[in-house]
Amino acid sequence: MTDRIGLGRNGEEIVANYLCEQGYEILDRNWRIKEGELDLVAKSPNGIIVFVEVKTRSSHRFGDPLEAIDAKKALRLQRLALAWLALHQSWGHTFRIDCAGVILGQDSRELSLDYRVGVL
Numbered sequence: 257m258t259d260r261i262g263l264g265r266n267g268e269e270i271v272a273n274y275l276c277e278q279g280y281e282i283l284d285r286n287w288r289i290k291e292g293e294l295d296l297v298a299k300s301p302n303g304i305i306v307f308v309e310v311k312t313r314s315s316h317r318f319g320d321p322l323e324a325i326d327a328k329k330a331l332r333l334q335r336l337a338l339a340w341l342a343l344h345q346s347w348g349h350t351f352r353i354d355c356a357g358v359i360l361g362q363d364s365r366e367l368s369l370d371y372r373v374g375v376l
Contacts (some may be wrong), residue, residue: 267312267358268295274356274369280306287340294336305351307337309376312358315366321357322370330376 272282275298283305284297296308309329311321325333333353341347353376359368 263314263360264310264312266360267356268310270358270360270367270369271308271310271356271371272296272298274371275306275308284340287336289336289339291339292332292336294333294340297340303350305341305346305349307333307340307351307353308356309333309353310356310358312360314360314362316359320370321359322355322372325355325376333376 268285272285275296276282279301280298282296282298284294287294287297294307295310296306298306298308300306309325311324313321330353337351337353341349341351352374355372355375357370357372359366361367
């Protein structure tokens with residue numbers, strides 16, 4: 257596993273833990289079809305299915321992690337969310353797409369989480 261993949265997985269774990277602390281239930285991790293991947297799928301305490309795109313960086317040197325989500329990526333996430341709902345017999349269920357930016361420094365003491373609800 258490359259450092260980049262390990263960093264991404266660590267960021268996803270941080271966000272999954274954050275969601276669980278907020279009362280969410282994790283339904284799926286790294287769900288993949290040929291069109292792409294959903295990082296996290298969760299159910300909110302009030303029953304909304306939440307698709308979470310996680311972007312993790314080791315510093316702000318290359319900009320804010322959330323800047324990596326452009327219009328093309330947002331459209332792909334919307335299509336993937338609809339595919340997940342269809343394949344899990346949840347068509348018509350209330351859903352939203354959230355984004356999380358994680359900065360996880362080299363020594364693991366530098367940690368910041370920017371979680372944005374319903375941005376896409």
